Amino acid sequence: MxxxxxxxxxxxxxxASKWIAAGHDICIAGRTLDKAKALAHELGDQATFGTFEDAISYGNTLLIAIRHEGVISTLEQAGARSGSFQGKIVIDCSNPVEIETFTLVGNEQNSMAERIQETANGATVVKAFNLCEAQVWEMEPPLFDGRKLVVPYCTDTDEAGAIGSRLIKDVGCQPMLLGKLHYARHLEAMAAIVISRLFGGVDPHSVFNWITPNPE
Ligand SMILES: NC(=O)c1ccc[n+]([C@@H]2O[C@H](COP(=O)([O-])OP(=O)(O)OC[C@H]3O[C@@H](n4cnc5c(N)ncnc54)[C@H](OP(=O)(O)O)[C@@H]3O)[C@@H](O)[C@H]2O)c1
Structure with missing residues (x-):
């Protein structure tokens, strides 16, 4: 993919490092092009870099991994309201959490994932990967006492669900479909609790990491 x-x-x-290992090709875009270039270089031959427009047109599947403050404005600048995301499956891992009070930013009746879907005309959003700290996603593989990390996700269509499920498995985890995209409101609220613990100094490997019932 x-x-x-x-x-x-x-x-x-x-x-991206996990997805590359699973055989996918990646195009990375960032507001600082040099950072995208450096990261693509670090990730090797299956990674390239470019502008936001380049990354959006690169494949049918996109990951949004931008700090929440910049998500909607970045999408708008990249033509999301005019159809640049038409037909794309968009994985959203962002957490709109204000880190002084650990409360959700924006309208709690409308998650960041739903705001992305509303902004990116014609796209289908999958909410996933938002509950664990980056160090957990870097684990090779993410196992706890020999048991796989479970990744809850949600989306509105079977096609997007299948893509989300595959990308979760390619990180070495067990997908768990919650339901339609409105479940993102709960996933983002759960993340607010996780983030408050992480900022309190708790080891990321010990926070709220859902696991399969049995060892591999
Ligand atoms: N880090 C985690 O453990 C973790 C875990 C789960 C979910 N998440 C979520 O994943 C997303 C990415 O997190 P991350 O830790 O990868 O973030 P990060 O390393 O701090 O930055 C990710 C990207 O966001 C860009 N960015 C920051 N502010 C921006 C703005 N106002 N407008 C446009 N771009 C902006 C950065 O650009 P520059 O490099 O130019 O600043 C960078 O390319 C966030 O929404 C976060 O809530 C993070």
């Missing part, structure tokens, strides 16, 4: 990634930070590095 060809995956375009918006954002060139920690989550991109963690997830």
């Amino acid at each position: 060809k995956v375009g990634i918006l954002g060139a930070g920690r989550m991109t590095k963690a997830l």
